[in-house]
Amino acid sequence: MSVISSQPKKVIILGGGSAGWMAASLIHKAWAKKGTEILLIESDVISKIGVGEGSTPSLRLFFKHLGISEQEWMPECNATYKCGISFPGWTSIDNPAYADYPAYIHPFYSQADWKTGNAFMHNARLRREGIDVPAHPDDYWLQSYLAKNFKAPIAFQQLRDEMDYGYHFDSALVGNFLKKRLLSMGLSHLIDTVDDVNLSDSGQISSIITKDNGAHSADLFIDCTGFAARLIGQALKVDFIDYSDCLFNDRAVAIQTPIDCSKDIPSNTTSTALSSGWAWQIPLSNRYGNGYVYSSKYITDDEAEKELREHIGPSSKDQDARVIKMRLGRVSQHWHKNVLAVGLSQGFIEPLEATALMLIQHTVESFISSYEDMQGAKREVIAQQGIFNNQLNEVFESIKDYIVAHYRLNSRTDSQYWCDNRENKNNSARLTALLSAWHTPGEDFEAELHRHNAELTYFAPSWYCLFAGKGHFPTSLNKPSSNTKVAPVAEIIKYCHQVSQQFYNHNEQLAKVYDERWHKLEAHR
Ligand SMILES: Cc1cc2nc3c(=O)[nH]c(=O)nc-3n(C[C@H](O)[C@H](O)[C@H](O)COP(=O)(O)OP(=O)(O)OC[C@H]3O[C@@H](n4cnc5c(N)ncnc54)[C@H](O)[C@@H]3O)c2cc1C
Incomplete structure (x- = not known):
């Protein structure tokens, strides 16, 4: 050949x-x-x-490239919109250092976030240097507001900047x-x-x-x-x-549960940390997909299923569970x-x-x-x-480095699984350098990303969201001095709220895309 x-x-x-x-x-x-x-x-x-x-x-882009519209494929696949992924429970909120960081959203950002996103990175840089300014990512990214308010990433009128988004x-x-x-x-x-x-x-x-x-x-x-x-x-x-020396999970147990499409359908995935891994909740138009990704070294299949059912609640009763082995x-x-x-x-x-x-x-x-x-x-x-x-x-x-960083940056102390993940040093030289740079005052984190070619898949805002969303800032903070330029978070919050009002509610947008098929779904609820 x-x-x-x-x-x-x-x-x-x-x-x-x-x-x-x-x-x-x-x-x-x-x-x-x-x-x-x-x-x-x-x-x-x-x-x-x-x-x-x-x-x-x-x-x-895949569907666009094939010339397939959302109206054609989404109703056929029970699809919904996705503004990002929320990560609750990855921090130890009993520890005052992380108390303000119980969860964060990794948003799908786009040109529309240019100003507020830069403001986030600016404030996060200050906080990394020990200056007490608000730097929780959820305050700064439009898609976080859309997700929290059950909105679709589709505006009433075409915005100047195109939005990027995913699907379930x-x-x-x-x-x-x-x-x-x-x-x-x-x-x-x-x-x-x-x-x-x-x-x-x-x-x-x-x-x-x-x-x-x-x-x-x-x-x-x-x-x-x-x-x-x-x-x-x-x-x-x-x-x-084999990645198992740095990514411990080798199993998942999946359970589907009903969804009521007459109620607000979330427009984000939720990935909640549990005792020995994390659980996904993915809202489709006709059901939730739920699952627990875990390590069989720390929990048995039966224990994982039990924990997942407890996490989901009564709706998981009588629903089948399926265990999947992962390599x-x-x-x-x-x-x-x-x-x-x-x-x-x-x-x-x-x-x-x-x-x-x-x-x-x-x-x-x-x-x-x-x-x-x-x-x-x-x-x-x-x-x-x-x-x-x-x-x-x-x-x-x-991508592996970014995912491993999720585990390395957890601050939970309630199970061996999370402690072992945090302490595990089997990661790439690049990730070691990035972890060290973020935690070293005075280090230029973006330069380090650049030096290590770390933005192939995840750009600087994603890395900032990961570190900041998990509350990785110095514990001792000083008030900003009068000549420190701080991005005005109160104004940004107000602005993002206002802009988010220009977007369709998620269900409303789905009803438009599904047309009469939406009413059939509602009738079957
Ligand atoms: C727990 C879990 C959660 C996931 N969540 C996500 C997610 O949220 N987002 C995402 O993008 N991806 C996710 N993935 C990955 C995603 O499911 C897969 O990448 C995707 O489904 C592609 O699978 P596949 O087609 O490679 O394999 P499969 O779905 O396993 O298909 C294999 C095919 O090969 C055929 N086959 C096998 N052997 C032979 C043979 N000898 N002769 C003929 N045919 C054969 C089978 O019949 C089947 O048709 C997840 C995976 C897991 C395990």
Whole structure:
């Protein structure tokens, strides 16, 4: 595979979870009209992961790129809007140092936050230097106000600056929606299970052998087989880099509960710290998705289920619970030989910031441009693969650092799990440097972010929200002197409140997007 055309002749996508159908959608859009033959094979006996209900703003771009409107996909997938993620319970509020920081929202910020966001960073910088000024992130970001007031991130009138936002959705329905659309566009589809793989002398996959339909060959295989990693791991034996030394959680238990869509539906995910991990609550239009992500070293499955039910309350009674095993880490090479791994087969960091679908999208989009660039650049495949894999590994590592920082910065003292997470020193040199810089007066934290290329996925405002939201400031503070320029928080709060009044209530906006389907949901409540 050293001489290459600008798109492959035949692609087989193995796996029909979110990764498979998202990859198929993007590859179909890029190459189907240019003559690439695409076949998606999925098993009807190996189940999908069946969770993954929150996104980052990149999902908006995914649907936009495919020309699919919110009116088309959201009602089909029971989707709602997402302004950010709230993190209650990650601090020790009995400790006076953290008493004012019981929770914070990591908002999806945009150009609309430019002024107030800068004000937040300015005040947080002062507080880091020991000056007593308000620096809780929730006061400064518009999406925090929208989330707290059950608003959608959609204004009555187009604002000067476009808002960025994410979604909540039923992942199985998103897969079905994309599948239906692609099948209607003529994509080839086979339901069968791959039992074996044939390798050529050069170690490429020459064909995959299905249980009932024989061998299938292609010049490119996309491995979307989930944690099984049937092609990239089992067949090609690409190394797996395990993250369990810095991210302890290896299980989740999920429970769905009813939602009453005649009441206000939240427009944020809530990720509450529990005794041995954290619980998500994701509001869809027809139900809540709930789950507890935990470490089996600290709590048994039964204990975790019990704790989750207590956390959810009476609505969890009689609802089934499902335990999911997770493998945290990533492959060393996402594109190897003639296989590209996408989704859980390429790796999984942690669902804490709901980044997995974003990584699927990023992997496939950058693969397509990488593949197309190769011919123009007259570059050998192996060289292009090296560049692609290095860049993608950097993205994985940058997200991992941000997630690990969540755990390192917790201040809970009520369980061994949280103490061990805080004390765990198995993190990257970059994260060590960032933790040290934030806690060292006089250190330029932004320069440190820049020096360590730490803003690949999370920009400075996200890092500031993380440290400030968890109350990481000096305990001894001095009043600002008369010549200290302090951003006026009272005015900012008033301004953000006023601006948030120009946004639709979440339910109101959903009713607009769902049209008559919303009334059906209301009738079924
Ligand atoms: C607890 C938890 C919470 C999560 N929350 C989020 C979130 O909020 N946001 C987010 O973006 N992501 C989240 N994720 C990740 C997200 O669920 C996945 O990234 C996404 O669903 C993609 O999964 P997948 O398609 O790679 O794998 P799967 O859904 O497991 O699909 C694998 C597919 O491969 C097929 N298959 C496997 N082996 C074979 C074979 N031999 N032959 C034929 N077919 C085969 C299966 O039948 C299936 O169709 C979460 C994950 C977990 C575990």
